[in-house]
Amino acid sequence: MRIGIYGYGNLGRGVELCAAQNADTQTVGVFTRRDPAKVKTLLGTPVFPAQKTSDFKGKIDVMIICGGSATDLPILTPALAKDFCVVDSFDTHPKIPAHFAAVDEAAKAGGNLALISAGWDPGMFSLARVFAESILPAGKTYTFWGKGVSQGHSDAVRRIEGVIDARQYTIPKEEALLAVRSGKNPELTARDKHLRECFVVAAEGADLERIENEIKTMTDYFADYDTIVHFISAEEMKRDHSELPHGGFVIRSGKTGTDACHNNTVEYRLALDSNPEFTAGVLIAAARAVYKKHLRGETGCITLFDVAPADLSPKPGEVLRKEML
């Protein structure tokens, strides 16, 4: 499978590294909207200008689009799906149906297959939710995120006057996790489920009390949560908070048996040192499925819900049945 990487930020670099771990995957090139001469790839993959992608039609089996969901992917994925089979990690949940429709139309017009919203949430967590609900229809599903860095919340803190840098960790509350695992199916508010912890580098002489108050009362982001704020130095930020860990839990408890006497709990958990590198792993596996399914004649837009697990694996069916079943 020959892949292209469109966009070379944290996610694009993760895809380049992960592709090298997969014997069936060859990276043809990185495509960038920056000056290619100024982009140095981790593994020496050649870099091409973004406007040259169409020169690679027929030379790339799947283009993996590593852009942001807010403004990049709604434009890029439909545009590239005309020329290539594509995979993206579009993660703006409420806009998924509209994105799906736009990509479906473009991919069908180009005779290509596109898979959107691959990653861990949406992605592997979505799969965990569908599996658990399909098996245990009488129950309740909970998703917890963290401990990990939330990019959106970190950005929101950075926009406050007097803040130079900020990192926000989303942390699931242990007592909520325990209540859910026990099968009690509790009603939980946002505040019950997650804690928000912020590490902030403030400008010299800034009013720390005002900054802390602005964070804690920020609607949509912090007001509905218990929030802890720490002021640290730029050196501490660099030393202790330069990684992008994340993860979380999908837990469903379902009742079975006469009078629903039995509780059964399914839990899917991720603990990731690197959010973008794990996401890259999902993108490569999704690209493999797209490649196989397109060879069988499929076109249009799909998600991981439409992919048989065997298509994600490089192993043939008889090996999977013998070794993994």
Place this chain on the structure above:
Amino acid sequence: MRIGIYGYGNLGRGVELCAAQNADTQTVGVFTRRDPAKVKTLLGTPVFPAQKTSDFKGKIDVMIICGGSATDLPILTPALAKDFCVVDSFDTHPKIPAHFAAVDEAAKAGGNLALISAGWDPGMFSLARVFAESILPAGKTYTFWGKGVSQGHSDAVRRIEGVIDARQYTIPKEEALLAVRSGKNPELTARDKHLRECFVVAAEGADLERIENEIKTMTDYFADYDTIVHFISAEEMKRDHSELPHGGFVIRSGKTGTDACHNNTVEYRLALDSNPEFTAGVLIAAARAVYKKHLRGETGCITLFDVAPADLSPKPGEVLRKEML
């Protein structure tokens, strides 16, 4: 979807109860090799003699076969796949390829679709292994079973002279779980991973020391493990050990990043009050997928590896994308 239940033990009863939780599923009948007049179903489902199944050809969409893997399913599944789409929970791992081949031939001859080895291991745990390995190619996967009742090990203890009844619990060792979760990818022996705990009702005057020694030194079953033996009364057995809980963990740690500097851990965990009722839930979801795929013209034998998650769910694709992605 109209289902039939072939066999009415713990698993068959679980399927009857679970079918009632699914609005799209109607149970046509239970088929038994016992005298139907003597089988009373939990929900009043009609009972028919096993030799009458062919009268129901065309009236049942999927026959769910609830028999044992040792002697029942190798005969039953190929035989029934000639007349019906079928699902079974065949779980003798080394014999899966042979069973698959026999069922594939029979199902193709009958124009039917068969799904074998659905349940939790093989089944949901197999899926967890394939997903995790496909996403994190550089890593190691561990499966732990328990805490739960192992039927095979309980039976082995019951065969010892002087034993009236026995229940064996398989228990994962906490320190092994912690080592695996930490990403150290340790080498673990059978003894490192699991503890075996036996509750035994002995005949009056039996030599307890001999029984305990026979258990602990039994090859294949106990000799390679740390085993704890408790002697209890028949009343205690009935009061404390009449349920069939089980569960376990599939954990994979994979390295990503430059110089494999990041560890990412995926964990899939089941904690089941009722092993047969959860297995029944998987069988119903698998039957739904078989029904949908057969309507699309598929025949032969498949496993859960070949099923797109959307086919397990009663919800249509656009609802899944809107609500679950």
